[in-house]
Amino acid sequence: MRPLLLAVLAAYVVAAIHSVLAFVNKRRALQRVSQVALAVGFILHTAALIADWILEGHYPLFGLRETLSFLAWTLVASYALVLYRYRTQALGSFTLPLVFVLTVVAVLIPASGDAQERSGLSATWLFPVHTTLLLFAYGAFFVVFVASVMYLLQERELKLKTFTAIFHRLPSLTTLNDIATTALAIGLTLLTVGIASGMLWSSSRDGLIWHNDPKEIFAVLTWLLYLLLILYRSTASWRGRRAAWLGVAGFALVLCTFLGARLMGGYHVFG
Amino acid sequence: MAIVLVGVNHKTAPVEVRELLAFSREACAEGLRTLVDGEVVREGLIVSTCNRVEVLTATAGEHIAEGSKRIADFLTRSRGLPPNLIDDLLYNHNDDLAVRHIFRVASSLDSMVVGEPQVLGQVREAYSIALEAGTAGRVISRLIHHTFRVAKRVRNETGIAANAVSISYMAVELGKKIFGSLKGQSVLLIGAGEMAELSARHLVNAGVSNVWIVNRTEDSAQRLAQELGGKAVSFDRLSDYLPVADIVICSAAANEYLVTAAMAREALSRRRNRPAFFIDISVPRNLDPEIGQIPNAFVFDIDDLESVISSNIREREREAERAELIVDSEVMQFQQSLRVMEIGPSIGALRQKLQDIARAEMARQRSRLGTLTPEQEQAIESLLLSTVNKISHPLMNRMRRSYNAGDADSILAWREIFDLED
Numbered sequence: 001m002r003p004l005l006l007a008v009l010a011a012y013v014v015a016a017i018h019s020v021l022a023f024v025n026k027r028r029a030l031q032r033v034s035q036v037a038l039a040v041g042f043i044l045h046t047a048a049l050i051a052d053w054i055l056e057g058h059y060p061l062f063g064l065r066e067t068l069s070f071l072a073w074t075l076v077a078s079y080a081l082v083l084y085r086y087r088t089q090a091l092g093s094f095t096l097p098l099v100f101v102l103t104v105v106a107v108l109i110p111a112s113g114d115a116q117e118r119s120g121l122s123a124t125w126l127f128p129v130h131t132t133l134l135l136f137a138y139g140a141f142f143v144v145f146v147a148s149v150m151y152l153l154q155e156r157e158l159k160l161k162t163f164t165a166i167f168h169r170l171p172s173l174t175t176l177n178d179i180a181t182t183a184l185a186i187g188l189t190l191l192t193v194g195i196a197s198g199m200l201w202s203s204s205r206d207g208l209i210w211h212n213d214p215k216e217i218f219a220v221l222t223w224l225l226y227l228l229l230i231l232y233r234s235t236a237s238w239r240g241r242r243a244a245w246l247g248v249a250g251f252a253l254v255l256c257t258f259l260g261a262r263l264m265g266g267y268h269v270f271g
Numbered sequence: 272m273a274i275v276l277v278g279v280n281h282k283t284a285p286v287e288v289r290e291l292l293a294f295s296r297e298a299c300a301e302g303l304r305t306l307v308d309g310e311v312v313r314e315g316l317i318v319s320t321c322n323r324v325e326v327l328t329a330t331a332g333e334h335i336a337e338g339s340k341r342i343a344d345f346l347t348r349s350r351g352l353p354p355n356l357i358d359d360l361l362y363n364h365n366d367d368l369a370v371r372h373i374f375r376v377a378s379s380l381d382s383m384v385v386g387e388p389q390v391l392g393q394v395r396e397a398y399s400i401a402l403e404a405g406t407a408g409r410v411i412s413r414l415i416h417h418t419f420r421v422a423k424r425v426r427n428e429t430g431i432a433a434n435a436v437s438i439s440y441m442a443v444e445l446g447k448k449i450f451g452s453l454k455g456q457s458v459l460l461i462g463a464g465e466m467a468e469l470s471a472r473h474l475v476n477a478g479v480s481n482v483w484i485v486n487r488t489e490d491s492a493q494r495l496a497q498e499l500g501g502k503a504v505s506f507d508r509l510s511d512y513l514p515v516a517d518i519v520i521c522s523a524a525a526n527e528y529l530v531t532a533a534m535a536r537e538a539l540s541r542r543r544n545r546p547a548f549f550i551d552i553s554v555p556r557n558l559d560p561e562i563g564q565i566p567n568a569f570v571f572d573i574d575d576l577e578s579v580i581s582s583n584i585r586e587r588e589r590e591a592e593r594a595e596l597i598v599d600s601e602v603m604q605f606q607q608s609l610r611v612m613e614i615g616p617s618i619g620a621l622r623q624k625l626q627d628i629a630r631a632e633m634a635r636q637r638s639r640l641g642t643l644t645p646e647q648e649q650a651i652e653s654l655l656l657s658t659v660n661k662i663s664h665p666l667m668n669r670m671r672r673s674y675n676a677g678d679a680d681s682i683l684a685w686r687e688i689f690d691l692e693d
Contacts, residue, residue: 026430158448159563161575163582167448168434173546174451237543240567 002107004048005069009103011041012072016096023093023169031089038096042076045103049073059128061135065109070132072102074139078183082143086179088171094146126201133194134219140187141226141254147180148247155241177240180247181233188226195219218257225250272313272410272613273332276369277342277361278325281383284360286321292350292357294319299397300404306345307406311338314408316401316415318376320393322383327373329410339363370414370605374598377418378425379432385587386431391422413612414605421601428597431590434583439469441576442550443477444583446518449548449569454478459516461485461509461530462523463495466552470520475499483512487523513538520550523557532561539565552576610679617686618670624691625663629655 018034021027049070052060061070079095082088150170157167170176199209210216229246233239279289294302299317306326307315314329326346330338343361347354364372375381377394398415401407407415426432435444446453456479460471463486471482482501485508486492492503504512513519513534523529530549539547549570551558562570571579633655643651666685673681 027428154448158445158569161571161578163579165586167582168586172447172451173449178451237545238567239544240546242566 004044004051005103005107008041008045008048009100009107011037011044012076012096012100012103015041015092016100019089019092019096022089026169034089034092034096035083038076038080038092042073042080045069045073045076061128061131065106067131067135068102068109069106070135071138072099072106074135075099075102075142078139078143082179082183085182086171086175088175088179090150090169090171091143091146091179094149095142124201124204126197126204130194130197130201133190133197137187137190137194138254138258140183140190141222141251143183144180144187144247145251145254147176147183148244151176151180151244152241152248155244173240177238180244184226184230184233184247188223188230191219191223191226195223215257215260218253218260222250222253222257225253272329273335273338274328274366274369274410274414275330275335275338275342276325276327276364276372277339277346278318278323279357279360279362280323280325280381283362284357288357288360289321289324291352292319292324292346293321294324294350296400298349299400302345302349303401303404303406305349306342308341310334311341314401314411315406316397316411318394318397320390322390323376323381325372325376327369327411327414329408335365339365367602367606371598371602373414373418374421374601374605375595377422378594378598379422380425380591380594380598384436384584385591386433386436388432391419394418394422409612410609413609417601417605417608421598424601425594425597429590429594431587431594433590434586436580436583436587438552438573438576438580439466440473441571441579442470442518442520443473445550445569445571445579446474446477446548449546450517452478455480456517457481457483457515458501458518458520459483459485459504459512460495460501461519461521461557462525462553463488463491464522464552467520467522468495470550470552471495471499471501474518479518481515483516485509485512510534510537514541516547517545518548518550519558520552521557522552524553525557526555527557528559529557530559530562532559532565535559535562535568536565539568550576607677607679610683611674611677617682617691618667618674620691621670621685621689622660622663622667624689625659626656629659 015034015037018030018037022030022034049060052066060066075095076099079091079099082091151173153166154170154173154176157163157170158173202211203209225246229243229250232246233243279292281289284292294317299319303315303317306312306328310331311334312328312330316327318325318327324346326342328338328342343358343363346352346361347357372381373394377391379385379387379390382390394415398407398411401411435441443453446456450456453474456474458471458474458479458481460467460482463484475482482496482499483504484492484496484499484501485504485506486495487506489503489505495501496503509529513530514537516538519530521529535547535549539545544567546567546569549558549562549568551570551572554573556572558570558572560570560572562568630652633652640651670682670685673679
């Protein structure tokens with residue numbers, strides 16, 4: 001699916017560039033180009049994933065290459081949801097460049113993985129469910145992260161009365177807070193079910209639901225932090241700066257969870 | 272024909288001179304009828320506002336210098352000014368520069384505050400006066416209609432009018448940055464005062480649902496409450512209303528803080544920490560600046576509002592750069608359309624000239640043909656004319672295509688070849 005992914009990459013780079021330009025110049029025409037390019041890229045990307053699934057015979061979420069591609073797809077879907085619901089393009093200028101980078105790396109990495117191990121793992125439906133749910137959770141937490149960063153920036157402008165170019169381009173505090181709150185709820189739900197499905201799958205494989213593996217530890221830490229955040233938010237109508245900082249910190253944990261296995265070994269290394 | 276614009280604005284002349292030059296509606300109409308003589312100055316329009324007095328004319332191409340002088344003299348004489356008073360203050364633009372100037376003026380790029388909305392209406396008014404006085408001919412009309420299009424483009428495609436540059440509108444703009452939509456929000460007005468009233472009015476227009484007014488004098492509170500569709504509240508109930516007010520505007524003349532940090536803290540807590548926006552336009556300040564230290568409470572005094580305005584003006588100026596590019600491209604388009612407009616008659620003139628040549632030759636050679644019956648005369652004339660028409664038919668088509676495509680250069684070339692007069 002090389003040529004298809006290259007087309008996807010082309011669409012994403014156009015979308016990313018126009019999104020950043022639209023943010024800086026505030027021109028609607030640029031925003032429209034970005035949206036159209038993104039839609040084209042997303043449709044092609046979906047087609048590529050489905051084609052991979054059918055042609056290779058297994059769910060396209062295994063190994064670094066497929067994970068990065070799927071993650072990029074998830075981020076686009078998350079951004080599209082935010083755009084649809086809240087009508088604010090600002091997140092695009094942060095999200096789309098990352099999507100582009102992920103897709104570039106995915107294209108450059110050669111396909112790998114022990115075919116036997118791969119088919120063995122994917123034979124049960126629980127594994128793909130587990131990984132997909134977690135990836136969707138990461139997408140949601142990324143939205144929380146970006147919204148939190150923008151909230152902190154905008155709140156700073158208003159508190160310190162600086163009013164730089166950023167002030168004129170970021171959305172309102174309320175919008176950013178709403179995005180972060182909703183994404184948090186979605187993310188935590190997905191993470192909970194994702195971890196649970198992982199435990200189920202693992203117990204069917206070797207009877208254990210816990211291996212003291214770095215990825216598992218980070219995942220639970222992440223879950224605890226976001227649980228703390230959601231409880232903190234629920235104690236008042238509004239939680240401003242502190243909640244935003246927690247949203248940023250949570251994403252650091254998400255990164256550790258995502259990269260933990262690859263960097264630190266343990267049970268969760270699957271090719 | 273050439274376009275000549277002469278005038279003064281707030282950058283070249285002080286207000287004392289501008290007010291001497293100002294034209295009333297009647298003076299405009301009368302002045303235009305005097306100025307436009309049909310020979311030198313063929314069409315005219317006067318724009319007279321508090322920031323500028325400008326005369327826009329279509330002048331005969333060969334009399335540009337005379338036209339400019341005529342306009343300058345007209346301004347001095349018709350307003351009864353001492354001679355030489357405005358000589359150094361007048362600016363004088365021809366053709367491209369004149370077109371660019373009127374485009375910029377109508378797009379509010381030449382105004383004291385870039386992006387202000389009144390100037391376009393003022394230009395419209397000036398045009399309608401000129402139409403009534405009969406001095407807005409083909410050239411000026413085409414120019415003014417193009418001007419309206421340019422102003423609309425600038426307004427729609429750039430953000431020069433996007434940000435507030437007045438204190439009273441700040442409440443809406445900042446409110447939107449904090450709350451997103453203002454629909455369903457509540458405003459508490461402490462004290463009365465024009466600025467606060469105006470702010471409250473803007474907020475109501477932006478969708479605010481509840482307006483409460485606190486004032487020491489019950490009457491003025493009641494009156495304002497009625498106008499804004501709100502409710503007057505007695506001063507001792509201030510702390511009751513603080514928790515429910517999303518926006519608090521204070522414009523009282525008290526000597527101490529009417530809302531202390533402690534009161535605000537209590538209110539925020541009772542609001543379950545929902546953001547609260549305080550605007551203090553009183554001097555000395557009546558809202559404790561310490562309120563700004565409370566999480567989710569934002570307080571702006573008059574200096575803070577001024578600094579947002581400066582930032583907005585900088586944004587507008589950045590947008591103005593983009594607007595200038597739009598004006599540049601529209602100037603070129605207008606010049607092109609003007610040349611095409613003047614060239615339309617050439618096609619008919621060329622055909623006429625060729626037919627004239629045919630008839631002239633016929634007349635010259637007539638004697639050689641002897642006596643002819645009317646039918647024969649008719650036949651020969653038809654023969655000549657149809658020959659000429661057939662020869663020139665492809666040329667006519669070409670010229671018409673060039674005219675429709677706006678290609679003035681080709682048409683000018685053919686005019687030269689066939690030696691057509693202007």
